[in-house]
Amino acid sequence: MEDLQSALKERNLTISTIAEKGRCLFATGDFYPGEVIISQEPYVCVPNNSGFDSRCDGCFLSSNLKKCSGCQVVWYCGSECQKSDWNLHRLECKILSRLDKDKRKSVTPSIRLMIKLYLRRKLQSEKVIPSTATDNYSLVEALVAHISDIDEKQLVLYAQMANLVKLILQWPEIKIKELAENFSKFACNAHTICDGELRPLGTGLYPVISIINHSCLPNSVLVFEGRSAVVRAVQHIAKGTEVMISYIETAGSTMTRQKALKEQYLFTCTCPRCIKVGQYDDIRESAILEGYRCKDEKCDGFLLRTSDDKGFECQQCGLLRDKEEIKKFATELKLLEDRALRPSPIANHQETISMYKMIERLQRKLFHPFSIALMQTREKVLKLLMELEDWRDALVYCKLTIPVYERVYLGFHPLLGLQYYSCGKLEWFLGETGEAIKWLSKAVDVLRITHGTNTPFMKDLLMNLEEARVEASYKRSSKDE
Numbered sequence: 001m002e003d004l005q006s007a008l009k010e011r012n013l014t015i016s017t018i019a020e021k022g023r024c025l026f027a028t029g030d031f032y033p034g035e036v037i038i039s040q041e042p043y044v045c046v047p048n049n050s051g052f053d054s055r056c057d058g059c060f061l062s063s064n065l066k067k068c069s070g071c072q073v074v075w076y077c078g079s080e081c082q083k084s085d086w087n088l089h090r091l092e093c094k095i096l097s098r099l100d101k102d103k104r105k106s107v108t109p110s111i112r113l114m115i116k117l118y119l120r121r122k123l124q125s126e127k128v129i130p131s132t133a134t135d136n137y138s139l140v141e142a143l144v145a146h147i148s149d150i151d152e153k154q155l156v157l158y159a160q161m162a163n164l165v166k167l168i169l170q171w172p173e174i175k176i177k178e179l180a181e182n183f184s185k186f187a188c189n190a191h192t193i194c195d196g197e198l199r200p201l202g203t204g205l206y207p208v209i210s211i212i213n214h215s216c217l218p219n220s221v222l223v224f225e226g227r228s229a230v231v232r233a234v235q236h237i238a239k240g241t242e243v244m245i246s247y248i249e250t251a252g253s254t255m256t257r258q259k260a261l262k263e264q265y266l267f268t269c270t271c272p273r274c275i276k277v278g279q280y281d282d283i284r285e286s287a288i289l290e291g292y293r294c295k296d297e298k299c300d301g302f303l304l305r306t307s308d309d310k311g312f313e314c315q316q317c318g319l320l321r322d323k324e325e326i327k328k329f330a331t332e333l334k335l336l337e338d339r340a341l342r343p344s345p346i347a348n349h350q351e352t353i354s355m356y357k358m359i360e361r362l363q364r365k366l367f368h369p370f371s372i373a374l375m376q377t378r379e380k381v382l383k384l385l386m387e388l389e390d391w392r393d394a395l396v397y398c399k400l401t402i403p404v405y406e407r408v409y410l411g412f413h414p415l416l417g418l419q420y421y422s423c424g425k426l427e428w429f430l431g432e433t434g435e436a437i438k439w440l441s442k443a444v445d446v447l448r449i450t451h452g453t454n455t456p457f458m459k460d461l462l463m464n465l466e467e468a469r470v471e472a473s474y475k476r477s478s479k480d481e
């Protein structure tokens, strides 16, 4: 702990403990928006490999992959990644090779993460891999597990997974109880590794980053550069302030966010957004994000349940919506959503798009214009249209999501920046250079803070903006001539 504190001191950080939160990371100097507060390599990590989508264990990229000829489980993109992983994979390879085909299938990413955790601990204790103040197993031991708070069903699942790991490792000395506790630690401490566009690639354990607590209105953001976790300030963090990131999707009512935090992280959030629960502003925001729309299509008031519980009343114009009418819409919507989710071998892309467009139309009649469910459907339609390269229609849906994004992803939020980026790219594909510049500039304003400017992803964005500007000036000069 002392070693860790002195390593953190050099970065203007310190760990303190607060009764209701446990360990917290505090700034001992000022940090400004865009500044890196801390970065860390994973203690252990695994890509989310599935039958359809495999990634290199070293760099998480998905091109030029070859399976390890020994275990036939792990993929590498080339000798560089394979060599850098060899100390650990050498042991893992032996263990995986012993398994029959069926057992190998049971080695899910979480099981592999646990196997790698124990192998890394072994290699560090044997000094094959060096340990440092920010890279050692005692940091894993210090992570919260909440084992006494989790329910019976979850405990049984962890015990089953622990048994499997024990069976695979064949180390008589490890205890099922310790393994189960470590699975519980993964649940509230491991991070999903994402690419620049926040698409999930894998899972990693970053024990120092895991000291950072949650806020629904965070002053920092966690992004990944390859496998490295990087925490950047998105606000001015004054000396003496706690550094906080968001663990969850923050678009949602206080109740939705609190439920997600309680279920996975087993605490009740008291951040500045959550503390307003039950106050008028919070009730209004929940009704807007997750409630119904006014019967009058021109009115954007929000609805609250009437005192006799027979329906919902618009708080702006007073119009009532009958409970039965809402129920009818909701049932119709549920049927459509179930149909859309049911895998159909004959449904083509166009049919799927039509289905989601129908859902969107129905949701528009039912939900408030700022509804998150409506935004998510539009997002789905947008993705499908982009796959079809229908840029014009995709742009329409992308733009429809922007007001909701701006409402729910406050300040410098990577998802807002990425949505601006999508609008910019679509305008660019459609030859609307001026509009493309507008959106790409907005994207840069947000993403340079959340992602920095040095990653390949950001370099691409900055290059796209530069190209758009050059094209605009070329168009202007040819018009003048």
Ligand SMILES: C[S@@+](CC[C@H](N)C(=O)[O-])C[C@H]1O[C@@H](n2cnc3c(N)ncnc32)[C@H](O)[C@@H]1O
Binding pocket: 020, 021, 022, 023, 024, 142, 143, 144, 146, 188, 189, 210, 211, 212, 213, 214, 215, 265, 266, 267, 268, 269, 270, 271
């Ligand atoms: C990734 S750990 C964060 C570090 C943790 N405080 C520790 O002592 O190791 C996540 C756990 O920290 C606690 N935590 C995180 N944010 C919190 C918050 N805003 N309020 C209360 N507890 C919080 C919860 O127990 C949660 O399960």
